[in-house]
Amino acid sequence: MIKYLYAFVTFLLLASCSEKPTGQFDFIGWTAEGDEIQTVQEFLTVPDSKLSVSKVNYLSLGYSDASFWVRIKIDEGQREHKNLVLSLSNPMLNEIEVYDAKGELIKKMGRVYVDGNDFNTLFNLAKLSDQGSLTFNLRIKSFGNVNVPFELHSDSEEYLTLNERNLIFGVYFGILLAMFFYNLFLWISTKDNLYGLYISYIFFVGLTQGILGGYIDVFVWPSSLFLKEYGFYISTALVNIVGIYYSLVFLKTKFFNSRIYHIGLIIIVVYVFILASFVFDFGIGQLKFRFLQVFLGIVPFYLLFISSYSLRKGYRPAMFFLISWSLLICSMIIFLLSDMHIIPHNFFTNYVFTFGSVFETLLLSFALADKINILKKEKEREQAELLIVLAENEKLVREQNTVLEEKVKIRTDELEQVLRNLQNTQSQLVNQEKMASLGQLTAGIAHEINNPINFVSSNIMPLKRDINDIMEIIEFYRTTATKEFTLESQKAAKKLEEDLELDYVLTEVDQLLKGMDDGARRTVEIVKGLRLFSRVDExxxxxxxxxxxxxxxxxxxxxxxxxxxxxxxxxxxxxxxxxxxxxxxxxxxxxxxxxxxxxxxxxxxxxxxxxxxxxxxxxxxxxxxxxxxxxxxxxxxxxxxxxxxxxxxxxxxxxxxxxxxxxxxxxxxxxxxxxxxxxxxxxxxxxxxxxxxxxxxxxx
Missing domain, CATH: 3.30.565.10 (Histidine kinase-like ATPase, C-terminal domain)
Known part of the structure; x- marks a missing residue:
C-alpha cells in the first residue's frame, strides 16, 4: 500500500515538473573537456563553429576537474524585458564567472565565491540588464558530475526571490533546531544514547542542507576554500555514517539478523573511506565522487530494506522508518531525473533533498516517540507482571510466615514451658532450702525461749499469791499499830512508811506484777506463733x-x-x-x-x-x-x-x-x-x- 502511494506521489511530482521551453536562448555552446583555454580573451577568439552546441538550456558536462567555457546567446525577443536575471540553479557548482560579449566581468558566482556581501551568489543569480549585448561568456568549474541548467527570469515571470528562499530555509532550520533541542532535552533526561545518536544525525543533516544552500559557507567558514569545495561531500558522508548506525541500532537489526547488521557496518566502513579520501586526498580524483554518488543511491534502498525487515518481524516503530526512507528515495529519484535532464532543473528539483530531509527528520522523531510509547507500554506490562509475581511471592511469603510462625509458636511454647519448669524447680529448691533453714531457726528459737518463759509464766502466779499474803500481813500490822503501838512507835512507823514510800512501793509492785504477767503472756503468744509458722516439716x-x-x-x-x-x-x-x-x-x-x-x-x-x-x-x-x-x-x-x-x-x-x-x-x-x-x-x-x-x- 505504501509503495503504491509513493509511486503515485512521484508521478504527480514528475508531472508537475514539465520542461520549460528553450526559446529564451538562440545559442548555447561550450568547449570540450581538455580544451586548454585560460582566459576569457582566448575564449572570445573561438568561433561558434568550434564549440559543442546544445539544443536545450541544460548542459551535462560529465565528471571533470577542468574548467569549461560556455557561450550563450539570448533570443532577440528578450530585449524588451528589464531586470533580466540569469540563473544557474545548481548549488553544487564551485566556480562560475559571467562575462559580457567584450570580456568584461559581470558576476562571480558559485560556492567558492560565496560571501556575505551579495546573497545572490547563494543561488547563482546574475543580472544581465543594461549590458547592451545578447551574448555572454561563462567559465564554469566544479567537482563531480558537472551539470549546468540555464534559466532566464524577469519581473514579468514568477520565480522565488532571495527573501522567499531565505524564508523557506529559515522554516527548515527552525524545524531542525526544534527537533534538535527537544531530543537533546530527552537525552539529558533519560540518559538513553539513542537520543544522542539521533541529535547527531539531526546536526549533520542540518549542516549538509546549510552547506547545500550556501549559508554555512557564508556564516561559518567564509574564508576556507577547502571547506567550501569539499564541505558538502564531507558532511554527506558523516550524515550517512551516523544515519546508518542510528538505523541499525534503532531497528534492532543485530537482534533480528546479524548478517544484515554486518552489511550495514561494511557500508559504514566504505563511507569512512570516502570521508578520508576527501580529507586526506588519496589521489583517486573523481573516483571518490563516483563512490559517493553510487552509495548515495544504495544506502536508501538498504535502509528501506532493513526497515521493511524489522516491520515484518513485528517491530512497529519501523513503519515510520519505512515511510521516511520511502520519501527519501522519492526525492532521490526526482533529483536523479533532474540530473539526467529528464525533468528540468528548478528550485524544487535542486532542493528536493531539503524537503525530503524535513519529512525524514520528523518521521524519525515520530519513530523515536513511538518507541518510547512502546517501551512505556512494555515497562507497564513488565511492572504489571512484576506486581503479579510480587503478589504471588508475597502470598508464598505470608504462607511460609504463617507456617514458620506456627512452628515458632509451638517451639516457643515448649521453651516457655521448659523455662517455667526450670524456674519453678529453681524457686522450689530455693524455697525448700529457705523454709527448711527458717523452720529450723524458728523451731530452735521457739524451743529455747519456751523453757525460760514457761518458768517465768508458771512462777508469776505463785509470786502474786505470795505478795498478796505479804500485803495482808502489812495491812494487819498497820491496823493493829493504831490500837496497840505507843504514840512514839506509831510516829516511828509512820516516818518509816513515808521514808520507804510504802504506798508507792505497793502500787509499783502491783504494776510490775501486772506488766510481768502481760509480758509473759505476749511472749507465750509469740512462741506459739513461731511454732505455728515453723511447721514446714509437716x-x-x-x-x-x-x-x-x-x-x-x-x-x-x-x-x-x-x-x-x-x-x-x-x-x-x-x-x-x-x-x-x-x-x-x-x-x-x-x-x-x-x-x-x-x-x-x-x-x-x-x-x-x-x-x-x-x-x-x-x-x-x-x-x-x-x-x-x-x-x-x-x-x-x-x-x-x-x-x-x-x-x-x-x-x-x-x-x-x-x-x-x-x-x-x-x-x-x-x-x-x-x-x-x-x-x-x-x-x-x-x-x-x-x-x-x-x-x-x-x-x-
Missing part, C-alpha cells in the same frame, strides 16, 4: 485454722510494721481447712510483707495506711482477701509479678521469688490467686482455697 495435709495462721503472721511482722499502719481483721466464720499449714503461712507472710513494704514506702503520702484481712466461706471454698490502700501497680507490672526473679524493689531488697512461690503454693493446693490493682487505688490479693484437699470430706 508434709501431710491437716485441718488448719486459717485465722491462727493470719494472726501468727501479723505477730511476727509487728516488729517491722510502722505504727501508723492499722491492721483490720474482718474474719468470717470459717471451717477448718485441709492444707499444708507451713506453706499457707508462707503465702500469708509474703503477701502481707509486700503490703507492709508498699505502705511503708509511701507512709507520708497516705492519710490512713491500713491492711484489711477479710475471710469468707463460700460453699466448699473459702476466700482470703489481703487488701492495702497503697500506691497499687501499673498494668505492665501486674502482668509480670508472678514471674520468678521479677522484682520492682531496689537491688539487695528483694529476690523476685516471693510471689512466684506464693503462686506455686496456691496452685498446688488447687486454689486460685487473683490480683486486683490499679495505680493510686491500692491492691487486693484474693486467695480461693478448697476446704477439702482429699476425697474423704467427712471425718469423725
Amino acid at each position: 508434709q501431710d495435709v491437716k485441718k488448719v485454722d486459717i485465722h491462727d495462721g493470719l494472726n501468727s503472721t501479723i505477730i511476727l511482722l509487728n516488729s517491722t510494721m510502722p505504727t501508723k499502719i492499722r491492721v483490720i481483721r474482718d474474719f468470717g466464720e470459717l471451717p477448718l481447712v485441709e492444707c499444708l499449714a507451713g506453706k499457707i503461712n508462707q503465702v500469708f507472710m509474703n503477701i502481707i510483707n509486700n503490703a507492709v513494704h508498699a505502705l511503708a514506702d509511701h507512709i507520708d503520702s497516705i492519710v490512713d495506711p491500713q491492711i484489711v484481712l477479710r475471710t469468707r466461706a463460700i460453699g466448699e471454698d473459702i476466700t482470703i482477701e489481703i487488701i492495702d490502700n497503697g500506691p497499687g501497680m501499673p498494668e505492665h507490672v501486674k502482668q509480670r509479678i508472678f514471674e520468678p526473679f521479677f522484682t520492682t524493689k531496689a537491688v539487695g531488697k528483694g529476690t523476685g521469688l516471693g510471689l512466684s512461690i506464693v503462686y506455686s503454693i496456691i496452685e498446688n493446693h488447687k486454689g486460685t490467686l487473683e490480683v486486683i490493682t490499679e495505680e493510686n487505688k491500692g491492691t487486693t490479693f484474693k486467695i480461693t482455697l478448697p476446704i477439702y484437699q482429699s476425697t474423704e470430706r467427712y471425718e469423725s
Whole structure:
C-alpha cells in the first residue's frame, strides 16, 4: 500500500515538473573537456563553429576537474524585458564567472565565491540588464558530475526571490533546531544514547542542507576554500555514517539478523573511506565522487530494506522508518531525473533533498516517540507482571510466615514451658532450702525461749499469791499499830512508811506484777506463733485454722510494721481447712510483707495506711482477701509479678521469688490467686482455697 502511494506521489511530482521551453536562448555552446583555454580573451577568439552546441538550456558536462567555457546567446525577443536575471540553479557548482560579449566581468558566482556581501551568489543569480549585448561568456568549474541548467527570469515571470528562499530555509532550520533541542532535552533526561545518536544525525543533516544552500559557507567558514569545495561531500558522508548506525541500532537489526547488521557496518566502513579520501586526498580524483554518488543511491534502498525487515518481524516503530526512507528515495529519484535532464532543473528539483530531509527528520522523531510509547507500554506490562509475581511471592511469603510462625509458636511454647519448669524447680529448691533453714531457726528459737518463759509464766502466779499474803500481813500490822503501838512507835512507823514510800512501793509492785504477767503472756503468744509458722516439716495435709495462721503472721511482722499502719481483721466464720499449714503461712507472710513494704514506702503520702484481712466461706471454698490502700501497680507490672526473679524493689531488697512461690503454693493446693490493682487505688490479693484437699470430706 505504501509503495503504491509513493509511486503515485512521484508521478504527480514528475508531472508537475514539465520542461520549460528553450526559446529564451538562440545559442548555447561550450568547449570540450581538455580544451586548454585560460582566459576569457582566448575564449572570445573561438568561433561558434568550434564549440559543442546544445539544443536545450541544460548542459551535462560529465565528471571533470577542468574548467569549461560556455557561450550563450539570448533570443532577440528578450530585449524588451528589464531586470533580466540569469540563473544557474545548481548549488553544487564551485566556480562560475559571467562575462559580457567584450570580456568584461559581470558576476562571480558559485560556492567558492560565496560571501556575505551579495546573497545572490547563494543561488547563482546574475543580472544581465543594461549590458547592451545578447551574448555572454561563462567559465564554469566544479567537482563531480558537472551539470549546468540555464534559466532566464524577469519581473514579468514568477520565480522565488532571495527573501522567499531565505524564508523557506529559515522554516527548515527552525524545524531542525526544534527537533534538535527537544531530543537533546530527552537525552539529558533519560540518559538513553539513542537520543544522542539521533541529535547527531539531526546536526549533520542540518549542516549538509546549510552547506547545500550556501549559508554555512557564508556564516561559518567564509574564508576556507577547502571547506567550501569539499564541505558538502564531507558532511554527506558523516550524515550517512551516523544515519546508518542510528538505523541499525534503532531497528534492532543485530537482534533480528546479524548478517544484515554486518552489511550495514561494511557500508559504514566504505563511507569512512570516502570521508578520508576527501580529507586526506588519496589521489583517486573523481573516483571518490563516483563512490559517493553510487552509495548515495544504495544506502536508501538498504535502509528501506532493513526497515521493511524489522516491520515484518513485528517491530512497529519501523513503519515510520519505512515511510521516511520511502520519501527519501522519492526525492532521490526526482533529483536523479533532474540530473539526467529528464525533468528540468528548478528550485524544487535542486532542493528536493531539503524537503525530503524535513519529512525524514520528523518521521524519525515520530519513530523515536513511538518507541518510547512502546517501551512505556512494555515497562507497564513488565511492572504489571512484576506486581503479579510480587503478589504471588508475597502470598508464598505470608504462607511460609504463617507456617514458620506456627512452628515458632509451638517451639516457643515448649521453651516457655521448659523455662517455667526450670524456674519453678529453681524457686522450689530455693524455697525448700529457705523454709527448711527458717523452720529450723524458728523451731530452735521457739524451743529455747519456751523453757525460760514457761518458768517465768508458771512462777508469776505463785509470786502474786505470795505478795498478796505479804500485803495482808502489812495491812494487819498497820491496823493493829493504831490500837496497840505507843504514840512514839506509831510516829516511828509512820516516818518509816513515808521514808520507804510504802504506798508507792505497793502500787509499783502491783504494776510490775501486772506488766510481768502481760509480758509473759505476749511472749507465750509469740512462741506459739513461731511454732505455728515453723511447721514446714509437716508434709501431710491437716485441718488448719486459717485465722491462727493470719494472726501468727501479723505477730511476727509487728516488729517491722510502722505504727501508723492499722491492721483490720474482718474474719468470717470459717471451717477448718485441709492444707499444708507451713506453706499457707508462707503465702500469708509474703503477701502481707509486700503490703507492709508498699505502705511503708509511701507512709507520708497516705492519710490512713491500713491492711484489711477479710475471710469468707463460700460453699466448699473459702476466700482470703489481703487488701492495702497503697500506691497499687501499673498494668505492665501486674502482668509480670508472678514471674520468678521479677522484682520492682531496689537491688539487695528483694529476690523476685516471693510471689512466684506464693503462686506455686496456691496452685498446688488447687486454689486460685487473683490480683486486683490499679495505680493510686491500692491492691487486693484474693486467695480461693478448697476446704477439702482429699476425697474423704467427712471425718469423725
